[in-house]
Amino acid sequence: MRHGVVILPERRWSRAREQWVLAERLGFDHAWTYDQLMWRWLRDEPWFACVPTLAAAAAVTSRITLGTMVATPTYRHPVTLAKEVMSLEDVAGGRFVCGLGAGAGGLDDRVVDPTERTPRQRADRFAEFVEALDRLLTERTASYAGEHYAFEDVPVNPGCLTRPRVPFAIAATGPRGMRLAARRADTWVTAGPPGRFDALPYEKALPDIARQLDELDAACEATGRDPGTLNRLLLTGAMVGGVLDSVESYRDAVGRFGELGVTDLVVHWPRASFPYQGDPRVLEAVAEEVLLPPREAASGTGPAPVRPGGGPGGEGEGR
DSSP: OEEEEEOOSOSOHHHHHHHHHHHHHHTOSEEEEOOOSSOGGGTTSOOOOHHHHHHHHHHHOSSSEEEESOBOTTTOOHHHHHHHHHHHHHHTTTOEEEEEOOOOOSHHHHHHOOOOOOHHHHHHHHHHHHHHHHHHHHSSEEEEEOSSOEEEEEEOOSOOSSSSSOOEEEEOOSHHHHHHHHHHOSEEEEOSSTTOOSOEEHHHHHHHHHHHHHHHHHHHHHHTOOGGGSEEEEEOSSSEEOTTSOHHHHHHHHHHHHHHTOOEEEEEOOBSSSSSBOOHHHHHHHIIIIISOHHHHHHTOOOOOOOTTSSTTOOOOOO
């Protein structure tokens, strides 16, 4: 099991820097932040941009993998996103995962593009978004012609450090999205039962996650992919709760979800108030007792870098 943490982009960098550095020192394998203009429960609170935050985090860390959770077509275009992804991965020395999702509507949509779209239309647009981004990041000069995106002879030089491109982590809960993840992703992402924003205790979420994992296996088989080559990341906190209540609950959740086939467990950095309210001391205790082997915990060193989708510093398996 690999372990990750989401750090909300809500603090000025003079304070946020400490969180990103500490996430690495605590031994987390990967750290993420949300790629949104504003966020449902914190609309009137401070909220900084994803890409500059990750670039700054890359500059002050050396081991931990960083990622977007998740970039969507809501206000991203494949061409400009490709340039930003290439640049972020370069600053991070290859320690970057591009998290992608279709978007579910909300504040960002109403501000940037208030067009009403059906779930099918969102899925159509997202499929093109992923395919176009894949092409841009794997070809030195890329062209694409679709219903939602079209571009010709766009150079993305010098390209990604990771070949053939940075790993993709695709969030999907429906069959079509899962098939897209099976075709293009190194890691599949779920936050639990879709459409919920009242977190179920993680024990009660187990059947839903098990069902999703079975559906993901079927999607892999339908696309001719070995299911064992696709990592499975569970983002907890919003729909799956209780994981970070204590060291014991975290260890129990790791065991239960690991038995189901989850390869990466991600929690949110505890906040003083809703949402993701919790005690940061629990996070530090989890690091000491679960994440780091005893000798490493005592010495303050961490494990070798592990990227979702590959081994230590290695290439992903998204093709």
